[in-house]
Amino acid sequence: MNFRYRKFPLNPKENPNFKRKSSLRPIIQIDFETKKGNFSYLVLIDSGADFCVFHGEIGERLGFDVTKGDELTFHGTSGEAQKAYFHNVSFKIGGIEHKAYIGFSYEMKSLPYGILGQDGFFDKWRIRFEYDKENIELKEVINS
Amino acid sequence: MKARLNDLSSKLQKYSDEWVVLSPNDLKVVASGKNFNNVMDKAIEKGISNPIVTRAPKNYGAYIL
Numbered sequence: 001m002n003f004r005y006r007k008f009p010l011n012p013k014e015n016p017n018f019k020r021k022s023s024l025r026p027i028i029q030i031d032f033e034t035k036k037g038n039f040s041y042l043v044l045i046d047s048g049a050d051f052c053v054f055h056g057e058i059g060e061r062l063g064f065d066v067t068k069g070d071e072l073t074f075h076g077t078s079g080e081a082q083k084a085y086f087h088n089v090s091f092k093i094g095g096i097e098h099k100a101y102i103g104f105s106y107e108m109k110s111l112p113y114g115i116l117g118q119d120g121f122f123d124k125w126r127i128r129f130e131y132d133k134e135n136i137e138l139k140e141v142i143n144s
Numbered sequence: 145m146k147a148r149l150n151d152l153s154s155k156l157q158k159y160s161d162e163w164v165v166l167s168p169n170d171l172k173v174v175a176s177g178k179n180f181n182n183v184m185d186k187a188i189e190k191g192i193s194n195p196i197v198t199r200a201p202k203n204y205g206a207y208i209l
Binding site: 004005006007008009010011014015018021022023029031036037038039040041042044046048049055057058060061076077109110111112113115134 | 149150151152153154156157161163168180181184188193194195196197198199200201202203204205206207208209
């Protein structure tokens with residue numbers, strides 16, 4: 001299945017040396033079904049991330065007692081330690097059911113979307129990034 | 145000119161440090177605010193089914209993850 005890259009804002013005041021007002025990123029929509037109603041969430045496909053991490057509030061909406069999950073300390077480029085709490089989560093990608101062990105963190109307020117990383121996403125999908133076509137192709141890995 | 149649906153740059157630019165909920169059909173902003181559950185409930189009250197949620201950071205910058 002194919003998804004379009006999405007354009008997110010870039011604040012030109014923060015980056016006066018760069019003329020760009022937006023940035024094209026491999027961000028897709030994932031779909032949750034909950035007792036409070038269905039909703040979707042935007043997530044970045046990030047090959048540099050070891051795990052999948054979503055905002056803590058998403059976990060709460062899914063009914064998890066977020067901080068009761070298995071704790072992981074992870075690091076971004078600043079090296080600052082952040083905490084995530086892992087739970088088994090189900091969601092759909094393009095209508096296909098997907099189950100993964102997902103971390104939820106309350107320390108990613110500066111990030112507009114969740115992260116799909118190696119464990120829980122890249123191990124289950126083959127991904128072709130076509131930046132020039134603004135297209136992302138996903139194929140489910142079928143384990144025989 | 146019709147805006148492209150995958151282009152969220154102008155729609156999200158004015159939001160800062162809050163949750164933003166988009167309509168699934170046209171990606172228009174239907175609710176925003178600091179409290180996640182309040183924002184989601186506000187969108188549902190407006191009759192939006194399957195809303196799409198994202199977070200506006202304090203300042204939209206460049207990312208190197």
